[in-house]
Amino acid sequence: MDRDDTTLRVLSTSDLAGLDISLADVVDTVEQAYRTLAAGKSDNPRKLTVKPDDGHSVSYAMLGRDGVRNVVAVKTSYKHGLDKGRDQQHYYTTLTIYDDTTGLPVAMMDCSRIGSLRTPAVSALLARECAAPDATTALVIGTGTQGRLALPFLLTTLPKLDRLLLSGTHPDGIGAVRTELARHFPDREVEVVDDLKSAARDADVIVATAGGHTPAAVEADWLKPGATAILVGHGLAPSTLHHADRVIATNEAQMRVTGTDMADSDGNLPAVDLELPVIISGVSKPRTSAQQRIFAYNSGLVVTDIALGHRFAELALKQGLGTEIPLWK
Template sequence: MPNAMHILTRTDLADIHLAPAEVIELVTEGYLAYAHNESRCPVKLMMPIPKAERDAVSYSMLGYDGSLEQVGFKTSYRQGSESAEKYYTTISLYDDVTGLPFAFMDCQRIGASRTPATTAIIAKHCARPDARSALMLGTGVQGRNTLPYLLTALPRLERLRLFGTHPDGIAESIASLHRWFPDREIELVEDVPAAVADSDIVVVASGRAAHPQVRTDWLPPGGLLVSVASKGVASGALRDADYAIATSAGQLGVTGTRLAGPDGEVTLDAELPDIVAGRAPGRRGDDDRVFAFSSGMIITDMPVAHALATRAVAAGRGQRVELWS
């Protein structure tokens, strides 16, 4: 079946685990390949759906991973901005060496690994060298793995705190930390502005109404604020930062336009791939309040997807389907 595609469901991937350090390495390699012009990653295509009351999300991404020599296509659809139940995201991979399809798979696990890895990479390069505390706001799928990934990248972190409103999400966030760091504990917080003011690293991956929108000027001097495309961040967060970065300026122009200044222009100091490659600093000074806008890039999804798919196929998971027969 030379033209068969491996179809991998969410269940097929559920117990295929990648350690945080491995995912961080894979995502770092994805950024480096892009920075060295070995990969391609056009800006994501988003389409508003003409039903304002549903506030649906629909977008697609295309990319080429120069390290894997694979082409990838990712799609996401969610009916309603607050619904986790009707959220469907997939990725397909094609081998550019053999010219053959490789895998079509559910993308939830990939995003739940790639996103906290990106956050950890941002923190590694942009937090103060003496950062000792981290605060996570949000307990959705994109945020539950954040604290163990941060601790992997920054093992000197001493204080880990969490704000969430959903008991299941809080429990899963704690379980995720204990899976990799069984001796570490999470402190739950209620007063978000006070917690932000007392944290070296603040990650916001929360909805719009669970807490006051986080402002950059709440940070202590030298603080780092990472927005995971979150509506829980105030619209002036980028404008008010001493140093502003994004995973991609183009992606920011698509998904983060509300963070632009009064004239509608987005001003960035650096992009993450250049920082990882050593071509730009993660901050100018120790007292800079740094804002980082994290938006997914398929060139970081693809290496994680490939690693999960390879292990799942080796374990006999999924189906081979001859779509082109």
């Protein structure tokens, strides 16, 4: 069917699951989104949030524009059952993209796979930019969705890493980490560690992706000189932020909203030295010495979801995937 202004192509979870996209393609797409934002060609307004008084659900809406791809998009996220166990929760996230050149809708899609790829790609970019020049050892904390892809993405941006460590307690999750690593890098192996303190002392790069109930909490005095600690979920104690020589964030405003669990006893967070888009643009460097300990905070920016979502839409349209719905007819 020819595209017109009355139809919308809907890409389901299964449509997107079958798309083949390399880790390098994901990293390049996300990096381009940061460069475009730093150049002032994209717009990334602060997200809107609504949450009932009893906290049983939370909803987000994020609007953005990619000035290189010339697309506008809206991302929505809704999670219900925060007062219940994970198996009783409901989570839905969608991305709707419009072509700002033709004025036509591009697609509406499930955004879960986009987020599951975008976040570890951002961690990998933070690691590439912030890691000391001689970094060889990486430690991932957590074996959930983000932990399972953390190592493959780290090896994509830091191929010289020669020791890969994993801190996790769930056998199925550990198995999934091994499976993902073997799928992308069949010649590499991961070492599961029991002593988190000892592993943290050895690590040049730490990516903390654990869930909120984890007992893992790396302290600042466990970190070696020159270490980079990246927070995605949980697994780092607040001291790693407050005693860092440099603090990097994808976005300082978002860190101050979502990173309150890292605040000191007075409820304060330290100032951010640099944001990732500025670093990616080449204007500033994240470290001024190889011995500095760096804390990096990974929070999502909708422009990265838009760029990666548009890339997925391009691949899906070439394969004829999705369902055309005459939504406005």
